[in-house]
Amino acid sequence: MTTPTLLPLTTTDLLPLLPELAVIGGAFALLMLDLFISNRNKVWTHFISVAILAVVLMLLVGGVGGQGEVFQGMFVRDTAADVMKTVIVLVSGLSLLYGWSYLRERNLYQGEIAVLILFATAGMMILVSAGTLLMVYLGLELLALCSYALVASNRDNKLAAEAGMKYIVLGSLASGLLLYGMSLVYGATGTLHLDVIHASIAQSDERLLLLTGALFMVAGVAFKLGAAPFHMWLPDVYQGAPAPIALFISSAPKLAAFGMAYRLLEAGVGPLSTELQYVLAGLAALSLIVGNLMAIAQTNLKRMLGYSTVSHIGFLLMGIAGGGEQGYSAAMFYAITYALMSTAAFGVIIALSRAGFEAESIDDFKGLNARNPWMAGLMLCAMFSLAGIPPFLGFWAKLSVLGAAVNGGLLWLVILGVISAVVGCFYYLRVVKVMYFDEPVGEPLPRHNDRILGIVLGVNSLVLLLLPVGLGPIMEWMRNSFAHLS
Template structure:
């Protein structure tokens, strides 16, 4: 098998499956179930995940003239994205089955979104990252407004599209400035070009623009204004996917760009990440305190968790990358699981929206209430859950780098978050005093949905009780990013770094030999 074909094997499988789903959808008569198309999409996702795991045995695969690099780092995020899409598809097989006949489009778009996200994770050239970003974004724009008969869905899709296009312009302008200041759009070559550039301020402006573009995708403050409205109007299973998988892909790109592309400017961009992390944690948690709508509350919660994850960017490279990878996996497991429960409770028309609508859920549907409670406890960061170890590794990495105040701010925000999570948790086990609670009691949970929830629960519990395997894989992914001698000659990068440090003694924060990392 050629390196080019091997490097993009998971993406090829997802693309082929999505095309088959689109071709098969018109062949099914109107009014007939589209579940077979969903099962086909699930099989394609499993095959793509297996292909990513298969790539591990080949070490590092460089393809398409060095613009695509498959290593432990990219494989970690590809497996995570495949798992998120799998749980989302399992939980939504029945969601679109009755009230709509265009479920096949949803399954195909989910696969195509996965293609773009995986492509982002393995791209080491900024223009290739942009291609993956657009593939992912266009799919999620459509999925956000998938409930065509509801005005909130159309508003959600339009707002997501307009603000997303605006953020993409920032990203492209940053890429253009990076090329102008370093002479390349390849991440490793940018690192080498920084040493010889005569315009370091433009180079940092390029990085700032790129961070703004990716900050939109991860819902980090102050680029978060779209998040509550889009999450509220989009279908619950779509929100579960778009709140986790695109973030994982964007954080993968951001980790490569900051730690590998701009290591010589770490002192500058660490300050920027410090500020964005604090803003995200504070705005997210304080905003969630005021919400009664569960989806809007979790939207602000996702902003706060983006802030927790950005804390890892202030740490040393090896610890920071590993902590960020682990936290991304833990957050994905508990958040996609929480939205899977909301999908089963609220249904297609989302009759249960506010916290009051969930009152007494434990009396009518105890298993769903217990599952949602478990995910809420993990989001808080209670021990023996993935959320606890995720925050522990992130804050420990920041402390080792000397950012004690950032760790304190994060811990205080975690305490604030307890209030709104526990408010929903208490409502689940409170006996309703009126008949206003609109909990669906007649709809049973299908086998596919049970399987998806089981995967999310086991992943969240496993990361809390046995974090070592995933942490080892995350550390391996981090180590795969530090040395990159096969992309840029170490001596050339060292000479370039030496020249840059000579010209900018006050800005150089690393030794010359760190250029080879």
């Protein structure tokens, strides 16, 4: 194969990379600045990290730098990447806003928390803009290594240490599977560029080798998403990690993993989609069954949300299995919706927790409406949306992926999805039941004095009810991201 000629790098080539450069440059600057900030003034570290993400968000929304391919196609900035990056940066900022008072009360907030979140955000942004297998792996490992450290950040907590250890061991295994699959695809096509791989598959005589490599890559993607049977790390991480870290792990990385799935399975090995559809549909079905059945048995709310995530990934994979413009746009909408729903649910847990008390058992929410009707109402919005009850945002997300699956000829999976949605209502409505119909237990907790947390949580939860009003333009935005697939 002919080696591409290296062209001189100009300032114009770096313009599409401005959001990533801003995040990485800000993270390094914050890392150095934190050395000179005392523990009493760590609020400045927190404030600066949120400001960095706010600036990056404005760059993305304003389209600063423009779209295009740089570094000979290694980095791709297109509409789909900008949509995903916008939500990733927004949710990462939310996790910092939610986490400040929680982590400070427990003496867990150090400068490295904000720095790790910024570097993880940069990894996710690189991942969704990857144009080669090398960039996919680079973005993935930057995200993964930061995530491992964040989960184990509470070093005095045995559950956190155990969760961090499980995460890094299983994550390393999944990275190995992904890397092996990439090596097989490279061996069959002789290139790392996803667009060249896509074009080479039709003429390749190594279809079995390509399909084997694609299956290993699917396994790596399934682990990062948390799909069954690659989900065993997920409930332990949700339960063991501090609530703000669990909020972060449960939201933005799921959208980044969808971006990775799109780049690898459509932009890369898209011509193998007919064979891969059955694998993806099988993973979706298994995730729906395992996630819902295991969630029913949980009494710990964070662990229940962990298993319910597996079922939500089943719906997301349903959209990907449907394929085409409708399938991928529906799956991206579902990933974005789930990120917003997850931040709201974990946000209520954070708001109700205090130093020495973690509001993570379902029984901790007994009689919440009698003591704090506003907080009970916000949790109700989160639970109803996660359950897919109309008119909440979760209902429209489920409806979109079910429609995509029907369009992809997966009627049996749609039927299973509807049954799973009904089953899922049980454990979500159980939380609503204990809040509104059970008697309060124990002494009432003092009200949270973090006004920023209260405002952010209120807006986050009400968006789940009010956003469907403007759903048309949002869905059009999603479809435009994948219009080239039609």
